[in-house]
Amino acid sequence: MRPEGEKPFIIKNEYRSGDRQVHWYEGEDSSAIVAQIHLQLMLGLKPIVVSDSKRFIKKLERALNEIAAQMYTGKKKKDNLENYELPEDNTPESEDDRKLRIWTIHSENSGSEENIIFIREINTAIKSVDALLTTPSLGTGVDISTYHFDVIFGVFHAVSQSATECAQQLWRYRPNVPMHVWVAPRPPFGYAETNPRYIKEKILQKNEMTAFLIRIDKETGKRGAEKDWALDTFCQIEAQRNWSINNLRADLRSLLVEMGNTIVAAGDNTDEAARHLMKAAGNAIDAEHYRNVANAKDIDRKTYDARQHQDYLKPEEALECEKFRIRDTYGMTVTPELVEKDDGGRLIKKIVALEAILAAPGEVITDENGREFVTPPDVVVERDKGERDRLSICTDWGNHSTSWLMRHRLGLRAVLTDLMDGLEIKGDEATIEALSDFSKRNATHIKGILNLTIPLDESPVWILSQYLSQFALSMNSRRPVEDGKRVRYYRLNAEGVAFARQVLGYRQRQREERERRRQEERESQAAYAARMQAMYGVNAPSNPPANIIGDNNCGGMDGQVNPCDYWWRQVKYYATLAMERVAHGVESVKQFLSTLTSDERWGVMMAIDEQAPVMFEQLVAQSPDWVTWLG
Structure with a gap:
């Protein structure tokens, strides 16, 4: 866009707001810094806590409130008041005054009216709170310049933010106060690729293979993206972010030193009491969520679809939508146990993968090099084509056909068919050993396509169990005595198989019902076209867009609209x-x-x-x- 030969004028901001004292925690978990947050509150100080994890913030909020409630209860039960200084005004404290005033901002509540007002007037609003807990939802441009908080805590789990983004969170609060920081020693979900060329190749190769398998033009599948400067830029930025996240503890520390801050070692200790408290808070949050979803009001699809386009849903509306999604996805009564099993929509993705591998494969096709490939079932082809139709501007599609082909080559369809029919295995069967050998020979490709790490020293049964976990299946074992020796036999968990069969049957009935409605619609349109032609001599209007079947997990079943x-x-x-x-x-x-x-x-x-x-x-x-x- 700039005229040829014109040199850009670049202003580089090298300002560094340093001179802070940063207490650096080296522990394996965040329990020590959580204990320090509790201590600061007990001393009457007001902390601001920033984190890259919504779940951590929610657990911390619950843990702090429970501790405050226990402290008040313990104080109330004291019989000997000699060590307590009574206020001159003997009016009993109201319950609101006794509560710890904690304000949280995360993705679930950042769009609420009260939080919008709070953020807009944040320098005034913070004066009424004892602690502020935030995630990256407290976005760029928010500046807290009024002194109110006495200490800053940063807890980062190396999941989604680079070092510079973590530093931006820490510096949302401008006054120079002590800072405590803990960073996870390593990414919890494994290290990500840091070479932009490999990132790009992986995207393009999977796109090309999927395009070939679903019988669309290979170049169309690639979209010419190898010449797309936007994809190159994306891969370079992604590689830099991945490197920073992979090494977040060292990267953030070096950035803080570079900014002129003083690092004070806080040790590598852990606090068992804080760890148990946070675990209990997490379990309580989960149990409460399961109950609330199961007890939410029932809504219809029209209401659900309308809410998907809203920027913010009230907590009760979000629960109602979640209940509808689960009921529509599994065709079952929504119970707390089913909500827990659904795991935020992860379970249905596994069952969809199971449905794909159990379906009959397509025909054999040959590429330009003479290599033969088996095409995936129609249900998989339609999902990939649907993604390309809906998200034509993207390059990082799901590529379900490529995942299906890898599982098909592993021989999982034959193994699963036998196991689901009740067959027991010992692990020395030819099919199981062949699956294990193929997995070890192609461990790199399996990691790239199925995101499974295959150690070379693991047994065939262990490797099979990893594949089964991607289908929401597990195995039980028994050890009968044969010829004076105990022999271990494995078979699929019967409850898991029964549940999967029930969901697969429901999904099949839903597909048949949709096809029946589409056929009726086509017949109705054909009849109307004939009537219009006979009555007025005009052609009927052109049809609306063809049906697209996809899986975005937002509308039940396949999430398809x-x-x-x-x-x-x-x-x-x-x-x-x-x-x-x-x-x-x-x-x-x-x-x-x-x-x-x-x-x-x-x-x-x-x-x-x-x-x-x-x-x-x-x-x-x-x-x-x-x-x-x-x-």
Whole structure:
């Protein structure tokens, strides 16, 4: 965009707000710094805590509130008050005064009206709180310049933020106060790739293989992305972020030193009491969430779909949507146990993968090098094609076909079919050993495609169990005595198999029902087209977009929303508005229809004909040229 030869004028901001004392914690977990947060509150100081983990902030909030409640209860039960100084005013404290005033900001509540107001007037609002706990949801541009908090705590788990982003969180609070920082020694989910070339190659190779398997043009599958400067930039930024996250403890420490801060070693100790307290808080949060979802009010799909487009949902609305998603996904009554098993939508992804590998594979095709490949089942092909249709601008698609091909080559379909029929194995069967050998030979590819690490020294049964875990299946074992020796036999957990079969059956019935509705819709459209041709000598309007089947886990089942159904629901809504205008005359109807597309205008007329045939005849009689102005 810049004229050729013109040199850019670049201003580099090298300002460093240093001169702070940073207490650096080297422990394996965050228990020591959590204990320090509790201590500072007990001493009457006001902390601000920043973290890259919403779950940590929620657990800390609950733990602090429970400790405050226990401290008050313990104080109330004391019989000997000689060591306590009574205030001059003997008026009992209100319950609100006794509570620790903690304010939290994270992704679940950052859009609420009270938090929007709090953030807008944050320098004034903080004066009414004892502790502020925030995640990155307290976004860029927020500046807390008023002195109120006495100490800053930073707890980072090396999941999503680089060192510079962590530093930005720490410096949201401008006054120079002591700082305590703990960083996880390593990423909890493994190290990420730091070479931008490998990141790019992995994306393009998987896209190309998927495009080949689902029988679309290979170049279309790649989208010419190898020449796309945006993809190159993305890969370089991603590689830099991955390197920083992989080495976050060292990277953040060096950045703080470079900024001119003083690092004070706080040791590598852990605090068992704080660890148990945070674990108990996490369990309590989970149990409460499971109960609240199960007890939430039932809603219909229309309400659910409408809420998906809202920027913020109230807590009760979010629970209602979660309950609908789970009920629609599994076709079962929503109980706390089912909510826990669903694991935030992770379970259905595993069952979808199981459904894919159990389905009959497609035909054998050959690439330009003469290599033969088995095409995936239609259900997998439709998911990949759907993603490419919906997210055509992206490059990092799910590539479900590539994952399916890797599992097919491992021989998992035959193994799973036998195991789900109740077969027991010992681990020395030819199929199991072949699966293990193939896994060890192709460990690098399996890691890249299925995200599984295959150690070379593990047994065939252990390797099989890792694949089964990706299908939400597990194995039980027994050790009978044979020839004077105990022999271990393995078989699939019967409850897990029964649950999976029930969900797979429900999904199959849902697909058949959708196909039946689509067939009825096609027949209805064909009948209407024939009627229009016979009555008025005009062709019916063109059809709305073809159905797309995908899996984004936001609408139950496959998370799929049929564009044809959505288009028709919208047209019926327009028809309702048009019929309300009939009483005001034909011109009012024309004025409304002029705001719609040609297809929508024809659809509205078809809907009026179906819903109110008499009104349709009156409207046509009053406007003989209606075919012309429909377009």
